[in-house]
Amino acid sequence: MALDRTSDLNSLGFAKPPAETRVVVAMSGGVDSSVVAAMLAEEGYDVVGVTLQLYDHGAALAKKGACCAGLDIHDARRVAEEMGFPHYVLDYENIFRDAVIDEFADSYLAGATPVPCIRCNERVKFKDLLETARDLDADCMATGHYIQRKMGAAGAELHSAADAARDQSYFLFSTTPEQLSFLRFPLGHLASKAETRALAAKYGLPVADKPDSQDICFVPNGNYASVIEKLRPGAAEPGEIVDTSGRVLGHHEGVIHYTIGQRRGLGIGGLSDPLYVVRLDVDARRVVVGPKELLATRQVPVREINWLGEGAFTDQPEREISVKVRSTRPPREAILRPVSDTEAVVELLTPEEGVSPGQACVFYETGGTRILGGGWIWKGGA
Incomplete structure (x- = not known):
């Protein structure tokens, strides 16, 4: 007999036993997604782990503090082996470059301050990877994001994580209702990252003490400008630093080295009041600075x-x-x-x-x- 009462739904919201519920877990190799996979495997779900190779990780094998590198793929595979579920690595390098990296470079050159992690969720993880999960006959896809999915009167809703310090809702706003119906976020209700690490230790995961990733995966050490120069050779053209009246205060080695609101590193000392970047005039190759109130x-x-x-x-x-x-x-x-x-x-x-x-x-x-x-x-x- 089919289960039809809310109390009879499994923890992922399906009216069938966990063993008959296939869930694809997007595994980055970090502690969060590893705990999700281990938790669901322990509950008896039919877990399939998938890790995306998003860029050429050969040169990044020794890089720490960034997601999606070669070491992270290795760590995800080890977790799958420990917990006894299948794990696949998918080559998404071309998709990632076309959907995320190229736009990041072009937006930065246009004077914007892009957020590539949002585009990655929108155009890669919750689009192509989600379709792959459907192709694998999964009932849903789970991730290690700190955000909550709750059922409302009109269907699934997105809610902030219980732990405000870990909340990732800013990076997931572009999730569509259709995607939300297929996604699950098992960590969103946890009160702290300490709880996640405690679960990792409980499951004996090799990544239990692994540091959190800090950088955008293709931007080592947070140095955006160096990445842009590699992607778009010749992009860093010198120009002037001017005040809002157009008075030249100094010179720069490329607009790509500056962001709105920046104060440090302007190289225009000797002024009585601190100045901030208030506008980037890309066409004129000018960095416009002014007092804080103009921001x-x-x-x-x-x-x-x-x-x-x-x-x-x-x-x-x-x-x-x-x-x-x-x-x-x-x-x-x-x-x-x-x-x-x-x-x-x-x-x-x-x-x-x-x-x-x-x-x-x-x-x-x-x-x-x-x-x-x-x-x-x-x-x-x-």
Whole structure:
């Protein structure tokens, strides 16, 4: 007899025993996804581990602190062997370059501050990898992301992780309702990373003490400019550092070395007040600097919006929400005013500093944990 009561659903939400539920686990080789795979294997699920080779890891075998390198593939394989489930490595280098790396380079050259991890989730992990999971006849795909999936009146909803310090909702705003119906995030309810490491030790995983990854996988040591120069030779052309009136204060070796809000490393000492990068004029190869108050932004134009709230995005002329314009900042109160199905203007009730084109603007339910979607900041705000 088929199970049809909520209490009879397994931990992944299916009305059948775990042994009859196939789940593909996206394994990066780190402790988070390894714990997810081990946890589900111990519960008796039909686990299949998949690790993506996203770039040429031959030169990165000894690099620590970055995901997706050769050592990480080896670690994922070891976990699968320990827990006794199959593991596959898929070569996604070409897909990753076309969908993520090339846009990262072009956006950076255009003066934006891109977030490639969001594009990777959107265009690779939750698109191509998710389709691969379907091809493997999986019932769902699980990841080690710290975010919660909860069932609401209209279906699956995205909610912030229980541990605010580990919450990854900023990087997952572009997850579509269709993708969300297939995805599972077993770590989102944990109170701390210490709990995850305790589980890794419990399962005897070889990665239990492995450090967290810090860098973007193809950007060693966080040096964006060096990667751009390799991807786009000749991109670092010298130019002038000017104030907002156009007065030349110094010279630089390439706009790609600067980001909005930057203060250090400008090389224009001797001034009485500190100056910040307030604009990048790529065409004129100029870095424009000014006082901190010029960084304050209230009106933020957003496009490529993915809406996860109730009803159609344009149903209401405006909504009171909270937003994040940087992953490291807490949500701030704002007014969301749709311009079209995929564009809007976000009015920040308290101005934010350092709002930059290329960053994401993520929408949250005011006073709650639900993620309502988000979009991309596409030009300087006001």
